[in-house]
Amino acid sequence: QLQLQESGPGLVKPSETLSLTCTVSGGSISSSSYYWGWIRQPPGKGLEWIGSIYYSGSTYYNPSLKSRVTISVDTSKNQFSLKLSSVTAADTAVYYCARELATKVLIVFDYWGQGTLVTVSS
Amino acid sequence: EIVMTQSPATLSVSPGERATLSCRASQSVSSNLAWYQQKPGQAPRLLIYGASTRATGIPARFSGSGSGTEFTLTISSLQSEDFAVYYCQQYNNWPPALTFGGGTKVEIK
Numbered sequence: 001q002l003q004l005q006e007s008g009p010g011l012v013k014p015s016e017t018l019s020l021t022c023t024v025s026g027g028s029i030s031s032s033s034y035y036w037g038w039i040r041q042p043p044g045k046g047l048e049w050i051g052s053i054y055y056s057g058s059t060y061y062n063p064s065l066k067s068r069v070t071i072s073v074d075t076s077k078n079q080f081s082l083k084l085s086s087v088t089a090a091d092t093a094v095y096y097c098a099r100e101l102a103t104k105v106l107i108v109f110d111y112w113g114q115g116t117l118v119t120v121s122s
Numbered sequence: 123e124i125v126m127t128q129s130p131a132t133l134s135v136s137p138g139e140r141a142t143l144s145c146r147a148s149q150s151v152s153s154n155l156a157w158y159q160q161k162p163g164q165a166p167r168l169l170i171y172g173a174s175t176r177a178t179g180i181p182a183r184f185s186g187s188g189s190g191t192e193f194t195l196t197i198s199s200l201q202s203e204d205f206a207v208y209y210c211q212q213y214n215n216w217p218p219a220l221t222f223g224g225g226t227k228v229e230i231k
Contacts (some may be wrong), residue, residue, distance in 0.1 A: 023200075043153070046209065046222055046223070046224045046225045047158075047166065047209055047211075047222040048222065049220040049221065049222065051215075060217040060218065062219065062220075063123065063219055064123070096165055096166075098165075104170065105154070105172070106154075106156075106171060106213070107213035107218050107220060108168055108171045108211070108213065109158075109168060109211075110168050110177065112166060112167075113165065114164075114165060115165055117227045120181035
């Protein structure tokens with residue numbers, strides 16, 4: 001059974017960089033037809049897609065966050081990571097990593113991590 | 123950016139009754155629409171993709187319909203475990219700019 005687990009600091013200071021890692025177990029991050037994505041959810045609010053990466057390193061990002069986001073992959077560790085720079089209180093959210101089933105006709109998130117709360121505060 | 127609008131924000135339904143949730147896209151997304159269910163403290167779960175295809179393991183009481191800009195998720199007979207928040211998500215265009223709706227909370231009446 002595929003499992004994803006987010007890890008990283010739960011508290012980040014304003015203007016600093018938020019860094020999270022997602023570890024994939026029970027399957028290979030190098031599987032074809034799958035991207036790997038990050039989605040966030042501010043407390044009590046809806047879902048916002050941040051960006052996605054293929055095992056080759058190909059990425060695509062939410063245009064509204066693109067200037068601050070970097071997603072990378074480490075196939076040797078079966079992990080992918082998120083960096084979000086210049087954070088403010090508005091970036092406080094539960095951050096989820098997820099497997100993205102991506103074909104020419106389908107882009108959906110079929111496996112999710114449990115999520116990790118990141119609070120931006122001094 | 124394609125904006126997804128869900129209605130109503132909250133739906134009060136009695137167990138055993140039918141629930142009908144709506145999702146509207148600001149421009150056509152063809153049938154490139156998915157639905158997710160999220161329970162408190164849990165990650166979302168994929169229910170429907172391609173507007174009407176149930177994901178693996180999803181009960182038949184969940185059904186999706188629509189195309190273009192208007193979509194519907196129907197839960198034919200609500201069970202206790204169905205009370206949750208439901209989100210739609212579009213995946214039109216390439217490179218995709220994936221967007222979610224604001225969610226509909228289905229609560230016990």
